[in-house]
Amino acid sequence: MKKSLKKYERLSAYIDGELFEDEKKQLEEELKKSKELRKKLTELKKIKQLTIQSVNTIEENPYFETRLAANIRLKKPFFRGTRKWFPVIGVAVITTILMIVLKLNPGIMNNLLNSQKSNIKAFYKQNLKPLLYAADLSNEDIFNFAFFHRLPLDERKNQFLQLGSDPNGHRYFEIKTAAMQPANNNLNKFVKRLKLNKKQQLQVDSILTSYAGDLQNQILVNNKNTIAINPNLWNYNKALTADLLTFAVKSNKKQFDKAVPSGFSKYNKTVAQLVHEVKASKSNQYIFFTPDTIFSDSFNFDMKKFKHKIEKMKKELKSNVGESAKRLNAFKISFNFDTGLVKLKRDSSWDKHFKVYFDTNSCTVHLGDIPIPNIRLPHFDSFLKKLDETANKFKVFSFDIPPDFRKGGSKSYSFKYHYNNPTKSYDFNFKTFRFGPSGKSNNYKPDSLFTQQFKRFKNNPDSLASIFKRFFNGSTMIFQGKQFQKQMLQLQKEMDKFRKEIQNMKKEFKIKIPPKKKSNTIII
Amino acid sequence: MNKNYKENKEDLYQAQVLNLDDDFSLIKRFIEGDESAFSILMIRHKEKVRSIVFITVNNHDVVDDISQEVFLIVYKNLNKFRFESQFTTWLYRITVNKCKDYLRKMKIRSIFSPINEWEHEFGYTPNQENIDIKEIVQNAISKLPEKLRIPLLLKDIEGLSYQEIAESIQCEIGTVKSRIFRAREGLKNILKPYEQELM
Numbered sequence: 001m002k003k004s005l006k007k008y009e010r011l012s013a014y015i016d017g018e019l020f021e022d023e024k025k026q027l028e029e030e031l032k033k034s035k036e037l038r039k040k041l042t043e044l045k046k047i048k049q050l051t052i053q054s055v056n057t058i059e060e061n062p063y064f065e066t067r068l069a070a071n072i073r074l075k076k077p078f079f080r081g082t083r084k085w086f087p088v089i090g091v092a093v094i095t096t097i098l099m100i101v102l103k104l105n106p107g108i109m110n111n112l113l114n115s116q117k118s119n120i121k122a123f124y125k126q127n128l129k130p131l132l133y134a135a136d137l138s139n140e141d142i143f144n145f146a147f148f149h150r151l152p153l154d155e156r157k158n159q160f161l162q163l164g165s166d167p168n169g170h171r172y173f174e175i176k177t178a179a180m181q182p183a184n185n186n187l188n189k190f191v192k193r194l195k196l197n198k199k200q201q202l203q204v205d206s207i208l209t210s211y212a213g214d215l216q217n218q219i220l221v222n223n224k225n226t227i228a229i230n231p232n233l234w235n236y237n238k239a240l241t242a243d244l245l246t247f248a249v250k251s252n253k254k255q256f257d258k259a260v261p262s263g264f265s266k267y268n269k270t271v272a273q274l275v276h277e278v279k280a281s282k283s284n285q286y287i288f289f290t291p292d293t294i295f296s297d298s299f300n301f302d303m304k305k306f307k308h309k310i311e312k313m314k315k316e317l318k319s320n321v322g323e324s325a326k327r328l329n330a331f332k333i334s335f336n337f338d339t340g341l342v343k344l345k346r347d348s349s350w351d352k353h354f355k356v357y358f359d360t361n362s363c364t365v366h367l368g369d370i371p372i373p374n375i376r377l378p379h380f381d382s383f384l385k386k387l388d389e390t391a392n393k394f395k396v397f398s399f400d401i402p403p404d405f406r407k408g409g410s411k412s413y414s415f416k417y418h419y420n421n422p423t424k425s426y427d428f429n430f431k432t433f434r435f436g437p438s439g440k441s442n443n444y445k446p447d448s449l450f451t452q453q454f455k456r457f458k459n460n461p462d463s464l465a466s467i468f469k470r471f472f473n474g475s476t477m478i479f480q481g482k483q484f485q486k487q488m489l490q491l492q493k494e495m496d497k498f499r500k501e502i503q504n505m506k507k508e509f510k511i512k513i514p515p516k517k518k519s520n521t522i523i524i
Numbered sequence: 525m526n527k528n529y530k531e532n533k534e535d536l537y538q539a540q541v542l543n544l545d546d547d548f549s550l551i552k553r554f555i556e557g558d559e560s561a562f563s564i565l566m567i568r569h570k571e572k573v574r575s576i577v578f579i580t581v582n583n584h585d586v587v588d589d590i591s592q593e594v595f596l597i598v599y600k601n602l603n604k605f606r607f608e609s610q611f612t613t614w615l616y617r618i619t620v621n622k623c624k625d626y627l628r629k630m631k632i633r634s635i636f637s638p639i640n641e642w643e644h645e646f647g648y649t650p651n652q653e654n655i656d657i658k659e660i661v662q663n664a665i666s667k668l669p670e671k672l673r674i675p676l677l678l679k680d681i682e683g684l685s686y687q688e689i690a691e692s693i694q695c696e697i698g699t700v701k702s703r704i705f706r707a708r709e710g711l712k713n714i715l716k717p718y719e720q721e722l723m
Contacts, residue, residue, distance in 0.1 A: 008705060009701060011705075012701070012705035012708055013701050013705075016679055016704070018685070018686045018701070043712065047708045047712055048680055048708070050657075050661045050711075050722065052680050052681065054658050055579055055677070055681050058574055058578045058584070058587060060571065061574070064574075065570075067592060068592055068595050069563070071592055072596065
């Protein structure tokens with residue numbers, strides 16, 4: 001087949017007159033012999049003829065030259081080859097312009113970004129109002145804030161703001177949902193245990209109410225779902241706690257341990273200074289939580305203006321109860337954190353000053369530098385020198401804890417240090433040792449930040465999941481009440497059976513094996 | 525008679541040499557700055573170029589546009605001409621390439637343009653009484669693939685040699701040979717239904 005095709009190809013070239021002399025001769029001889037080839041030749045000739053005949057000739061165009069001359073004039077060689085460089089030239093021009101602009105005004109990008117930022121900030125800063133009205137904050141709430149570091153945010157959802165510090169000493173606050181209702185009547189218990197008289201009770205109340213006014217400025221919200229929290233809240237907490245503790249010591253030293261929750265020791269006189277300084281330093285730096293972003297910025301809350309507004313609203317309320325009530329109800333704030341943010345924003349910090357962590361149960365904000373008021377501390381090096389000097393003078397250094405520190409007062413413990421006596425350098429004598437009034441650990445730990453767990457925050461971010469893990473020895477499991485009870489009952493039965501079997505075996509064992517003889521001891 | 529023939533032949537030979545020489549000398553003159561040389565060159569070859577364009581793209585309307593483009597390219601690049609091959613070879617190569625570009629563009633455009641119903645209605649129907657043989661063959665040629673059609677037409681219409689065709693479409697002479705044969709075979713197959721009328 002291929003061969004014949006090649007043959008026919010030669011025929012085609014033959015009619016085109018494209019064969020060499022010898023090829024031509026050879027083919028002509030073959031043609032004489034083969035009818036088939038001749039037939040093919042006529043066929044091809046016919047096709048060629050048809051092709052030649054088919055095509056129309058094109059008429060001359062008299063304007064061709066003039067048009068071409070015009071075209072040539074249009075595209076003079078000056079622009080020859082430049083067109084393909086247009087994109088490169090364009091990029092070069094833009095780059096130079098950018099370079100010049102940036103050279104003349106290097107901050108232009110930052111300024112643009114900043115102006116955008118400040119626009120957003122301004123938008124979210126509108127209409128900020130205190131979340132906790134001083135009137136709404138009960139003394140109980142403030143008391144709980146002092147000792148349990150929590151402020152109620154949304155009673156219906158049981159959400160609250162939690163302050164604290166982790167083992168590394170980093171301060172943080174969390175907005176989270178309470179697992180349980182916090183214990184009530186803490187303030188009452190405090191008052192009763194300290195055995196305060198009416199005058200002293202009034203003093204406690206006045207301390208608490210004096211803080212209420214300041215506290216309400218620390219957490220602000222608006223109708224754009226923004227929450228602004230002042231990190232200074234943490235300082236207020238410290239000052240308030242110190243205030244209450246010094247008051248407790250003053251009013252009833254003996255009952256101090258009983259009344260004050262565990263983990264709080266007595267404050268000394270510098271507290272007064274601390275309180276004073278905290279109240280004096282009004283920090284304007286707030287951390288704003290918005291649906292878009294979280295940022296920190298300064299903000300001045302005009303309390304007077306706000307009070308004026310409130311009074312106005314009150315008047316309106318009196319005059320037109322229905323409508324205003326509706327308007328009041330319309331203003332609701334919900335604290336929802338999108339759990340989708342967990343993965344996205346786990347390690348990201350929005351600002352140099354704080355870091356925010358989300359998990360399914362809570363939102364934690366880590367504070368870097370909070371402007372805490374300066375408390376002038378004594379120079380410790382000089383202290384140590386003096387201590388060393390005095391230690392050298394004493395041969396036995398002993399330290400006693402006064403018996404009236406604990407209740408009962410009869411038992412005591414002492415710590416002795418025998419100087420220059422290496423065999424007997426320490427002597428620690430105690431009969432009873434208790435941790436505190438309630439016998440609990442001293443460290444205060446909120447659940448989602450339990451000890452090292454927080455170090456593993458990146459690997460295991462979910463506080464709820466980790467609680468479950470702790471319950472079930474690292475393996476998460478799901479159980480249903482009834483099934484679990486059934487299994488437990490079965491297990492109990494089996495255990496009883498097992499116990500009986502063991503006892504039987506023991507009896508048999510005793511009967512079978514005779515008691516051992518005493519072996520002679522060898523003394524070398 | 526014999527003498528005459530001889531003279532004629534000599535004349536022809538001379539003319540051919542002159543012709544070759546002429547193209548080269550015209551190009552040289554153009555490179556040296558004589559713009560009029562280009563117009564002589566253009567006038568000499570424009571009809572051939574237009575004809576090639578016409579048979580390849582088979583569209584009367586675009587022949588002049590494409591030919592103009594061909595001569596513009598020649599004008600821009602003539603100073604780079606290396607005198608290694610004939611001017612016509614170079615010119616035809618540019619022409620064929622330009623035609624191919626155009627055909628490619630039309631192909632892409634046809635993908636995106638809607639089917640023209642008008643063409644369907646008034647298109648060619650084989651049952652007409654007065655069958656135009658020319659038209660039938662034209663249609664058959666237009667159905668051939670581009671790579672077969674162009675060499676066939678360059679040979680049969682333009683009368684180029686296999687060598688010239690090979691240089692114009694940039695391939696081997698053997699390929700040209702086989703393509704032309706395949707084109708003829710293809711035509712034969714397409715025209716089979718009209719065998720009686722044609723043969």
